[in-house]
Amino acid sequence: MKIQAWIISISVLLEIIFFLTLTDLSWKLQQFQENTVDSISVDNVVVQITIYGILFGIFLNWREISLIITGRVSFNWFPAVISVLLLVLVFIPYHNWISWYGVQTNSWISFIMESILARILISVFTGILFVRSFVNN
Numbered sequence: 001m002k003i004q005a006w007i008i009s010i011s012v013l014l015e016i017i018f019f020l021t022l023t024d025l026s027w028k029l030q031q032f033q034e035n036t037v038d039s040i041s042v043d044n045v046v047v048q049i050t051i052y053g054i055l056f057g058i059f060l061n062w063r064e065i066s067l068i069i070t071g072r073v074s075f076n077w078f079p080a081v082i083s084v085l086l087l088v089l090v091f092i093p094y095h096n097w098i099s100w101y102g103v104q105t106n107s108w109i110s111f112i113m114e115s116i117l118a119r120i121l122i123s124v125f126t127g128i129l130f131v132r133s134f135v136n137n
Contacts, residue, residue: 076132
C-alpha cells in the first residue's frame with residue numbers, strides 16, 4: 001500500500017508539471033502562428049506538445065502504473081495497436097499530411113490535424129491507451 005501512495009504523489013506532481021508545460025507550449029505555438037514564424041520551429045513545438053501530452057496521459061493512470069510496477073502485467077494487443085496508430089497520426093505535422101495525401105482544407109480530418117487542442121487530446125488519449133495495453137482490467 002505504501003508504494004501506491006508514493007506513485008500517486010509522484011503522478012500528481014508530474015501531471016501538474018506536464019499540464020503547465022502543455023499550457024506554455026500552446027501559448028508559444030499561438031505566438032508562432034500569429035507571427036508567421038518558419039514551420040520548423042512550429043513543428044518542434046508541436047512535437048514537444050505531443051510528447052508532453054502522451055506523458056500526461058500515461059501518468060493519469062496511476063493505478064495501472066502501480067500494477068505495472070508491482071509486476072501484474074498482461075499485454076493487450078488491441079489498445080497497443082490503436083495507440084501506435086494514434087501516435088503516428090499525431091506526430092506527423094499537418095503540412096506533411098497535405099503534401100502527401102492532399103487532404104482538403106474544409107474537411108473534418110483537416111480540422112483535427114490542424115487544431116492543436118485536438119492534437120493534445122489525441123496525444124493524452126494515446127498515453128492512456130498505451131498504459132492500459134499493459135494491464136488487463
